[in-house]
Amino acid sequence: EAEVAQSPRYKITEKSQAVAFWCDPISGHATLYWYRQILGQGPELLVQFQDESVVDDSQLPKDRFSAERLKGVDSTLKIQPAELGDSAMYLCASSLPGGYYEQYFGPGTRLTVT
């Protein structure tokens, strides 16, 4: 069964350092999402791509976060510099365009900033 791949699964970094997360969506899924999730809460959308174009990045803290999906397939989310408040689970999801917004999530990257 096709799955969304994410790496790394866990990342510990010191504040002010740079960190990057990678996501490979399900083949054929043109829409890709990055979410941040605080423990015990629902995911919060950071950025949404349609192919290589950003559709929504209104909740992305652009002073320190950046995201790209250069060839419209895999994607990278970067934080520079990391802050203590960035500690969270970072989830990637993908879906077919249109339809009923059914998203398929990867296993996530648990980030701890010390």
Place this chain on the structure above:
Amino acid sequence: TQLLEQSPQFLSIQEGENLTVYCNSSSVFSSLQWYRQEPGEGPVLLVTVVTGGEVKKLKRLTFQFGDARKDSSLHITAAQPGDTGLYLCAGAPLNDYKLSFGAGTTVTVRA
């Protein structure tokens, strides 16, 4: 303010009992999804409800979409420890592509 309000926030029951989780909004949705998330993992899609009044069953799980498409519920019959997890509802309001998630209900089923 959350677009989708889930209740209760926490639910702890004994194995074999039934439970219901609610997802409410003042907005009308074209569809709603329910996900289950286990600790340290990503959410897994359980079901999508599309039609007002629709009822879908997935083994011991029953999902209902309100007639006005503003609310949904998830009912679990004879809960098992394997049902433990964070249950999330999600959807995009009519004429808006932005998908929102509820804050989730943490369900614990004790053996």
